[in-house]
Amino acid sequence: MNLEKAKQTFIDEANELLLAFEDDLLRIESAPDPERPEIINSLFRAAHTIKGSAGLFGFDYIVSFTHVLESVLDKVREGGLTLDAELISLLLNCRDYVGNLIDALESGIEIDPARDADRELLLVRLQVQLKQGIGDPATVAGTPVVATTVVSVASPEPQEATATREADTVASDHWHLSLRFGPDVLRNGMDPLSFIRYLGTLGRIVYLTTLYDGLPPASQMDPESCYLGFEIEFDSAVDKQTIENVFEFVRDDSTVRIIPPHSKLAEYISLIGSLPEDQRRLGEILLQGGALTYFELEEVLRIQRAEQQVDKHAARPLGAILVEENVVPPQAVLAALEKQKQSDERKSNEHRFIKVEAAKLDSLINLVGELVIAGAAANLLATRSHSPELIEATTSIAELVERIRDGALTMRMVHIAETFNRFPRVVRDVSRELGKQIELSIGGGETELDKSMVEKLGDPLMHIVRNAIDHGIEPEAERLKMGKPVEGKLSLTAFHESGSIVIEVSDDGGGINRARVLAKALQKGLVPPDLVLSDREILNLIFEPGFSTAEQVTNLSGRGVGMDVVKRSIEQLRGEIELESEEGLGTLVRIRLPLTLAIIDGFQVVIGRSTFVIPLDLVIECLDLQTDSELLQPRYLNLRGEVLPYVRLRDLFDIEAPPPARENVVVVQYGNARAGLVVDQLLGEFQAVIKPLGQLFRGIKGIGGSTILGTGEVALILDVPQLIQLASAGERAELTRHLPRHLSVARS
Incomplete structure (x- = not known):
C-alpha cells in the first residue's frame, strides 16, 4: 500500500470536511429550529471522521485534539450545551487550528504539541465548555425487589396483554423487558428471581407481570424445570448492553428482549445519523448506534443462517428479522437502513469521480x-x-x-462557489470586529469558471467585500437615523453574460460621495483642477494608486492600497471592473471575466498584411461598411435604425497599407455595450490558443494576448472591452500614442 498516496487522500478529505464544518457553523446561526439538530449531527460527524481517519495513520496530536472537540459537540447533541455565538466562535477557531495541523502535515512540518500555545489555549476553552455543560446527573431510585413482589398476576388472555404492553412501550420513558427463562435454568443452579433482584439495583422496576402460560398440566409438570416468563417496565439511565449483561449467565438458553424507552430510541436514531458514512452492513450500524448488542446480533444472524439453509431465496432480510422478533424497534431499523443507503450512495459517487493533480x-x-x-x-x-x-x-x-x-x-472548469464559500466566515468575523450586523446573500455559486482564474480571484474579491463592510455599510446608529434596518445587506452574485462571467458585489450602505472623491483626488494631485469629469470617471478615481477617503487608518482600510491592486489583478485576468453607486442607497462593483485563459474560439480578421483575432463569443454580426454618405458622422453608423459607434483599426494601429475598395465592420458586444470594428478582410472562425504577451506589450490597451496561426505567424488577440470603450468615449489619441511602436516591432 502506498502510504503517501493514502495520506494525501486523508489530507484532501480532511480539508473537505473542514470546509463543510465551517459552512455548518455559519449556517446554524440563522437556521430554523427544526434544521438545527441535523446540522449539529453533521458537525459531530465531521469531527468524528477526522479523528478516526487521523488515528489510522497514527497522527495522535490530531486525534487528541479532535477528541476533545468531538466531546463538546457530543454534549451539544445531548442538549447539555447551547450552541450560542460564543461557542460557535470557539468552534470556528478550533476548525482553523485543525486546518493548520492538516496544512503542516501536508508541508512535512513537525508538530510539537507540548510547545503549541494555541493548542493549549483552545483545549482549556473546550474543557471550560465541557464543565459548564455538565449538569446534575439524573437520579434514579433503585428499589430492590423482594420475592413477595414477584406475584402471579393472572390474566385470562396473557399473550394479548403482553402484546399491548409491548406495542405501547416505545411511547413511554421506561425500558420494557420481555423475559422467557429456559427450562433448565433451575437445574443449572440459577434462580430467576435473583436476576430480577439484581436488575432492581440498576434502576426502578415500575411494573412487573408474571406469565405462566407455559405451565403444563400438573400431571406433566417437572418440579426442576422453569416455566415462568416476565414482562417488566424498568426505569433506569443505564444502556442496553448493561441491562443485557444482567442476564449473561442464562441468555444462551433463555429469550431476552429489551425494548428501549422513547427517549432512548430518539438517542439511538440520533447516534445512527451521526455515524460516519463508511458502514455498509445494517447490523454494524445498529451495533455502533447502541440499538443492538453483540449477543442480539449473533442471535438474529443464527436465525437468518438457519432460514438460508432451508431456502436461500425465502430467507428474511436482517431488518425484517430484527423487527419481527422485537429485537430492535422499527424506527431504529429504518434509521439504520437510511444510513446504509447514504453509505451506498457515497460509495457509488466515489467510483464516479477521481482526483487529478x-x-x-x-x-x-x-x-x-x-x-x-x-x-x-x-x-x-x-x-x-x-x-x-x-x-x-x-x-x-x-x-x-x-x-x-x-x-x-x-x-x-469549477464552480465559483469554491471561492464564494469562504466569505460567510469573512463577513461574520469582520462585521463582529466592526460591531455591525450584516446579512450576506450568495447567488450563482454553480456558475463555472476556469480553475486557474478562480484561484486568482480570491484576493481581489476579498478586498472588495472587506471594503463594502468597512466603508459601504454604515454603523447601526447611522442606519437607524437614516430610516434603514439595523442589519446591512451584502450580496455576492455570479452569472454568465455575452460569453463572459460577471461577478457582482453590492451593498445597501451609504454609497460613494462623488464630491468627496473628487476633492480627495484634487488634494492628491491625481487630476488637474480645471478638468471636467463625468460621474463614471469620478468613480474610477477610486482605482488610482494611493487613493483613499478613509479618515482613520485601521487594520482593514485607510492606507491607500487595495482597490488599485484589485483593478490590476482583474486586468491581468483579461477582465474589467466597474462601479455603480447611488449616494445613500448603496454601491455595486461589477467584474467581467473571460470564461477561460487557455483556448478560445476566435474570429480572424485582416488589416493590411496583419492578422488579428477577435473572441468569437463577443462577435454579433458582420457587414459591409457604409459609404460616407450613409454614415451619420465619421465615427458612427446607422445599424437598422440604431446608432452604432465604430473605430477603424487601420487608423488606430497605424497600419501603412493601401485600403481595400470595400471595408468590413465586425459588430461586437461586451455586456450591454456595442461597437463596430472596421477591418479590411474577414477570414472566419479559428481556434486560438492564448499565449501571454511579452514584457514589451504589458499594459498596452486594446491588445489582450497573442496566438499562433497555422502558418506559424503570430496574431494579436484584440481586447474587445477596451476597443468598445475607445469607440464610445473617444480615447483614440491616447491609444494611438502607445500602440504603433509596439505593433511595428511585433510585425517585424
Missing part, C-alpha cells in the same frame, strides 16, 4: 493547445494541396481536436 491537468491543457496549433497547420497545408481526400481527413481530425479541446477545458 492540477499540474497534470495544466500539462494536458498545454498539450491540447499545441495539438490545436498543429491541427491548424495541417489543415492549411491540406487546403493548399487541393487534395479532397487530405482535406476530408484533416477536417475530421480538426473536429476531433475540437471535441478533445472542449472536454479538456471542461475538466478544468
Whole structure:
C-alpha cells in the first residue's frame, strides 16, 4: 500500500470536511429550529471522521485534539450545551487550528504539541465548555425487589396483554423487558428471581407481570424445570448492553428482549445519523448506534443462517428479522437502513469521480493547445494541396481536436462557489470586529469558471467585500437615523453574460460621495483642477494608486492600497471592473471575466498584411461598411435604425497599407455595450490558443494576448472591452500614442 498516496487522500478529505464544518457553523446561526439538530449531527460527524481517519495513520496530536472537540459537540447533541455565538466562535477557531495541523502535515512540518500555545489555549476553552455543560446527573431510585413482589398476576388472555404492553412501550420513558427463562435454568443452579433482584439495583422496576402460560398440566409438570416468563417496565439511565449483561449467565438458553424507552430510541436514531458514512452492513450500524448488542446480533444472524439453509431465496432480510422478533424497534431499523443507503450512495459517487493533480491537468491543457496549433497547420497545408481526400481527413481530425479541446477545458472548469464559500466566515468575523450586523446573500455559486482564474480571484474579491463592510455599510446608529434596518445587506452574485462571467458585489450602505472623491483626488494631485469629469470617471478615481477617503487608518482600510491592486489583478485576468453607486442607497462593483485563459474560439480578421483575432463569443454580426454618405458622422453608423459607434483599426494601429475598395465592420458586444470594428478582410472562425504577451506589450490597451496561426505567424488577440470603450468615449489619441511602436516591432 502506498502510504503517501493514502495520506494525501486523508489530507484532501480532511480539508473537505473542514470546509463543510465551517459552512455548518455559519449556517446554524440563522437556521430554523427544526434544521438545527441535523446540522449539529453533521458537525459531530465531521469531527468524528477526522479523528478516526487521523488515528489510522497514527497522527495522535490530531486525534487528541479532535477528541476533545468531538466531546463538546457530543454534549451539544445531548442538549447539555447551547450552541450560542460564543461557542460557535470557539468552534470556528478550533476548525482553523485543525486546518493548520492538516496544512503542516501536508508541508512535512513537525508538530510539537507540548510547545503549541494555541493548542493549549483552545483545549482549556473546550474543557471550560465541557464543565459548564455538565449538569446534575439524573437520579434514579433503585428499589430492590423482594420475592413477595414477584406475584402471579393472572390474566385470562396473557399473550394479548403482553402484546399491548409491548406495542405501547416505545411511547413511554421506561425500558420494557420481555423475559422467557429456559427450562433448565433451575437445574443449572440459577434462580430467576435473583436476576430480577439484581436488575432492581440498576434502576426502578415500575411494573412487573408474571406469565405462566407455559405451565403444563400438573400431571406433566417437572418440579426442576422453569416455566415462568416476565414482562417488566424498568426505569433506569443505564444502556442496553448493561441491562443485557444482567442476564449473561442464562441468555444462551433463555429469550431476552429489551425494548428501549422513547427517549432512548430518539438517542439511538440520533447516534445512527451521526455515524460516519463508511458502514455498509445494517447490523454494524445498529451495533455502533447502541440499538443492538453483540449477543442480539449473533442471535438474529443464527436465525437468518438457519432460514438460508432451508431456502436461500425465502430467507428474511436482517431488518425484517430484527423487527419481527422485537429485537430492535422499527424506527431504529429504518434509521439504520437510511444510513446504509447514504453509505451506498457515497460509495457509488466515489467510483464516479477521481482526483487529478492540477499540474497534470495544466500539462494536458498545454498539450491540447499545441495539438490545436498543429491541427491548424495541417489543415492549411491540406487546403493548399487541393487534395479532397487530405482535406476530408484533416477536417475530421480538426473536429476531433475540437471535441478533445472542449472536454479538456471542461475538466478544468469549477464552480465559483469554491471561492464564494469562504466569505460567510469573512463577513461574520469582520462585521463582529466592526460591531455591525450584516446579512450576506450568495447567488450563482454553480456558475463555472476556469480553475486557474478562480484561484486568482480570491484576493481581489476579498478586498472588495472587506471594503463594502468597512466603508459601504454604515454603523447601526447611522442606519437607524437614516430610516434603514439595523442589519446591512451584502450580496455576492455570479452569472454568465455575452460569453463572459460577471461577478457582482453590492451593498445597501451609504454609497460613494462623488464630491468627496473628487476633492480627495484634487488634494492628491491625481487630476488637474480645471478638468471636467463625468460621474463614471469620478468613480474610477477610486482605482488610482494611493487613493483613499478613509479618515482613520485601521487594520482593514485607510492606507491607500487595495482597490488599485484589485483593478490590476482583474486586468491581468483579461477582465474589467466597474462601479455603480447611488449616494445613500448603496454601491455595486461589477467584474467581467473571460470564461477561460487557455483556448478560445476566435474570429480572424485582416488589416493590411496583419492578422488579428477577435473572441468569437463577443462577435454579433458582420457587414459591409457604409459609404460616407450613409454614415451619420465619421465615427458612427446607422445599424437598422440604431446608432452604432465604430473605430477603424487601420487608423488606430497605424497600419501603412493601401485600403481595400470595400471595408468590413465586425459588430461586437461586451455586456450591454456595442461597437463596430472596421477591418479590411474577414477570414472566419479559428481556434486560438492564448499565449501571454511579452514584457514589451504589458499594459498596452486594446491588445489582450497573442496566438499562433497555422502558418506559424503570430496574431494579436484584440481586447474587445477596451476597443468598445475607445469607440464610445473617444480615447483614440491616447491609444494611438502607445500602440504603433509596439505593433511595428511585433510585425517585424
